[in-house]
Amino acid sequence: MSERPRDSERLRDYHAKRDFDRTREPEGRAGVTGAEPRFVVQIHDASTMHFDFRLQVGDVLKSWSIPKGPSDIPKDKRLAVPTEDHPLEYEEFEGVIPEGEYGGGTVIVWDHGTYEPLSHDRQGRPVDFAESIEHGHATFRLHGSKLRGTYALTRFRGDDDESWLLVKKAEGRAGGHGAPDPRRARSVRSGRTLSQVAADDRKK
Numbered sequence: 001m002s003e004r005p006r007d008s009e010r011l012r013d014y015h016a017k018r019d020f021d022r023t024r025e026p027e028g029r030a031g032v033t034g035a036e037p038r039f040v041v042q043i044h045d046a047s048t049m050h051f052d053f054r055l056q057v058g059d060v061l062k063s064w065s066i067p068k069g070p071s072d073i074p075k076d077k078r079l080a081v082p083t084e085d086h087p088l089e090y091e092e093f094e095g096v097i098p099e100g101e102y103g104g105g106t107v108i109v110w111d112h113g114t115y116e117p118l119s120h121d122r123q124g125r126p127v128d129f130a131e132s133i134e135h136g137h138a139t140f141r142l143h144g145s146k147l148r149g150t151y152a153l154t155r156f157r158g159d160d161d162e163s164w165l166l167v168k169k170a171e172g173r174a175g176g177h178g179a180p181d182p183r184r185a186r187s188v189r190s191g192r193t194l195s196q197v198a199a200d201d202r203k204k
Contacts, residue, residue, distance in 0.1 A: 010060045013084035017102040024095055028087030036114040039142060040091040041070060043182045045194050046105035057130050060085040064164060069179030070147060074170040076178060081163055094189055096201040106198045108187040113144035145188045
């Protein structure tokens, strides 16, 4: 195995699931956090097609798998299943995870940008965003190339595993387009589709 930075507690699960001699996913290092926290939405054509929604919280990306993808239509409630924390550099990851590796398949960056934490307590006072996630309800405003506006993540407990719902708040005029067709969607970074990224990888 190649050497990598010493595991941080928050990235231990991420590192344990990956062989960095095989995958080009980022290993994680001490990142520089900007004035505004970042978010990214990646489309992941793995064993099942899904979207990965990630919010920067401190020095990691808190992550959820969203099978139907985030929607900009307020009435749409999207199931969001939490996954392991990812390193900040994962915001830029686009490519093919080798077959046999955890999450094997093609990844594109569908959207990314910054977000504003908006979580408040019952008295209307701002609360720490990391704490609001821990408590199971977080509100934030996305400033992406494609997703914009106020969203909320709310935890509930289903029959099996802990799950969340991602819902957009109704603001101004109603509208929106819902989630894109993942096979036709294009990367905000490279303009490529999933199939184009996979084809380019085969040429290497």
